[in-house]
Amino acid sequence: MGLREDAARLRQDIEDEQNAKLRIALFGQPGSGKSSLINQIVGQPVARTGVTTDTTVEAQIIAHEELLLVDLPGYGTSRFPPNAWMDRFRPEELDLFLCVFAGKFHEADTAFFKELREKGRICLFVRNKLDDLWEDGRTTDELKAEIAADVARQVGAPEQVYFVSCRTREGLSELVDGIKAALEPALQEKYARSAKAFSLAHLEAKKDACEKSVYKYAGLAAANGLNPVPGVNVGVDMSIMYKMFAEIRASYGLTDEKVNKLIPSLLPLGKRVLDYGTKEGIMLLLKKFAGKSASTAVGRFVPIVGQAIAAAAGFGMTVAAGKSYLNDCHELAERILERELGIERQP
Structure with missing residues (x-):
């Protein structure tokens, strides 16, 4: 190829790469801190916190560099029963899912995870608000083990649970490693360039x-x-x-x-x-x-x-x-x- 042909191909490669965003979706019940987690992932206050996504009709979509972070409305609510949810938000078009929870793992989250697994999608489990995890007479490690066991019981197989705190930033480094490991190499590079x-x-x-x-x-x-x-x-x-x-x-x-x-x-x-x-x-x-x-x-x-x-x-x-x-x-x-x-x- 000559210089002109190489330049045309390289220009197209750059445009294609910029247009192909890494799409990460977060789902979970209201109050789990999905918007706060999005802000930590990109290192900037890009998402509105305190939004009750189960009462809205659209996903909150945050574009940041090469990332599209999607705060999904609640799955299995009166406004979004399962079939309507799947038709509306098309999870097969997203690259990675984060199931974010801060209290008990909900049955709706379990049902959604099983739907994702049937569609061959990758999902990571994130227990947010680690700084609030406390119970008199029990250690944090004991409480973490109980939560992980509950997740495994509900989804039918052992799954790694990432314990994080957006307030103290504890566990966020491990979550970043987990996200990157779950992506194919080209998407790993996009994540590395765009995430904090x-x-x-x-x-x-x-x-x-x-x-x-x-x-x-x-x-x-x-x-x-x-x-x-x-x-x-x-x-x-x-x-x-x-x-x-x-x-x-x-x-x-x-x-x-x-x-x-x-x-x-x-x-x-x-x-x-x-x-x-x-x-x-x-x-x-x-x-x-x-x-x-x-x-x-x-x-x-x-x-x-x-x-x-x-x-x-x-x-x-x-x-x-x-x-x-x-x-x-x-x-x-x-x-x-x-x-x-x-x-x-x-x-």
């Missing part, structure tokens, strides 16, 4: 997923070559580079507001992330890496970007600029998370 990281391992997975996007966007920017880089005999599509940088920042949740609230020791790094995220800053980075050849690591990305793009003038420069910005965003997010987790960085 609760551990340093999650951040590393996010970086790996973002790096693949860097090669795609950088390749397309180099192939388009619309804007000459001052002092460099090569053109780059700046709109594509700008979009790539914006998506990297969004993946790490580095909003202007969050960066501007950093502690003094992190402000220089935060300022660099903000400054290089502008069109002027991108141009400075491109000039910094002018003449940069693609690294040996590009070999494994040739099937993604195409041989013609990999050999194009400017590809090494755009990749180097993108990876430099990715590294800055990753380091800043890592430093922020370390403070949240109380981890002391070694000198």
Whole structure:
């Protein structure tokens, strides 16, 4: 293939990937904290809390980056008997289900799970509000074991139950691992790029997923070559580079507001992330890496970007600029998370 054909294919790949969202549905009885859990998963207050979904006629759909999170109305209610529910909300079109409960596991949830299993859908069980789990004279582990046994009894087989608290964030890291493990690899990457990281391992997975996007966007920017880089005999599509940088920042949740609230020791790094995220800053980075050849690591990305793009003038420069910005965003997010987790960085 030539450069034009590689660029057209790569552009279509990027568009298809953006249009194909990862669809995660949450179901359970009112008061189980589904909206709060959605907000924790994405790391932002995107869902309305306190909504009684059994009395509404529509699902609450939250679009965030590459995720579609669906807060489903109650199953088996007077407004939504089982058959009407299945016809209305078409669970076969969703990728993963989270059964969220905070008290006793309801019969309606059991019935819905059995319907999902018959349709071959994957469902994880999440016992929310762990911080409220208490009974005089009994340990938390004993109460957890009793709840897990009750779930197994009702659904007819042992199932892992994820115990989480949106208030204390306890158990959320394990839930993230469980969600990723239940997804196929391409969807795992979407989840890693879009969901909040609760551990340093999650951040590393996010970086790996973002790096693949860097090669795609950088390749397309180099192939388009619309804007000459001052002092460099090569053109780059700046709109594509700008979009790539914006998506990297969004993946790490580095909003202007969050960066501007950093502690003094992190402000220089935060300022660099903000400054290089502008069109002027991108141009400075491109000039910094002018003449940069693609690294040996590009070999494994040739099937993604195409041989013609990999050999194009400017590809090494755009990749180097993108990876430099990715590294800055990753380091800043890592430093922020370390403070949240109380981890002391070694000198």
